[in-house]
Amino acid sequence: MVWGGATETGECIRTGPQSCSFGDLQMFSLTPYVVNVTAMNPLGSASRLLPFLLENIIKPDPPEDLRVSPIPGETKKLLLEWSPPGSWPFPQYFPLKYRIRYAQEGGSVTKTIGPYEQTSYTLTGVPPRTLHHIQVAAKDFTDSGEFSAWSLPASGMPWVEP
Numbered sequence: 001m002v003w004g005g006a007t008e009t010g011e012c013i014r015t016g017p018q019s020c021s022f023g024d025l026q027m028f029s030l031t032p033y034v035v036n037v038t039a040m041n042p043l044g045s046a047s048r049l050l051p052f053l054l055e056n057i058i059k060p061d062p063p064e065d066l067r068v069s070p071i072p073g074e075t076k077k078l079l080l081e082w083s084p085p086g087s088w089p090f091p092q093y094f095p096l097k098y099r100i101r102y103a104q105e106g107g108s109v110t111k112t113i114g115p116y117e118q119t120s121y122t123l124t125g126v127p128p129r130t131l132h133h134i135q136v137a138a139k140d141f142t143d144s145g146e147f148s149a150w151s152l153p154a155s156g157m158p159w160v161e162p
Helices: none
Strands: 011-018 019-021 034-041 042-054 065-072 078-082 095-105 110-115 118-126 132-140 154-156
Touching: 065 132, 065 154, 078 132, 095 118
Parallel strands: none
Antiparallel strands: 011 019, 034 042, 065 078, 078 118, 095 110, 095 132, 132 154
């Protein structure tokens, strides 16, 4: 691996069937890192150098603990609340922004809104007495990298007058 104008070789420690991890990489490096990827099989091998900036490959895990609640007295609103992914380091210093997607039960239209900077949102204009399925995705606040996968779905229905 090459960085900062110097050449250093580091081994990639396997962390899964198709992933590995390097130690001591720095965010916001002015010089791209370069990884030499070599594929080998009985017919031979092929190598390729892949340059990258660390902040361009950021992809958070999905947000966690999505809760959908009716708002008492509000027949067309739902309160959505969630937590940043537990794997995201220091969300108070490195915030995330969030996209929300939702669909009415049995409906064929999915709506996506955002991004929003907070971990809660009041969804308005929701038809009363309808169940809605909702998911949230996260991305680095500075727009680096890409959005996470969607969270596990949560469902809710607006307040129904007793």
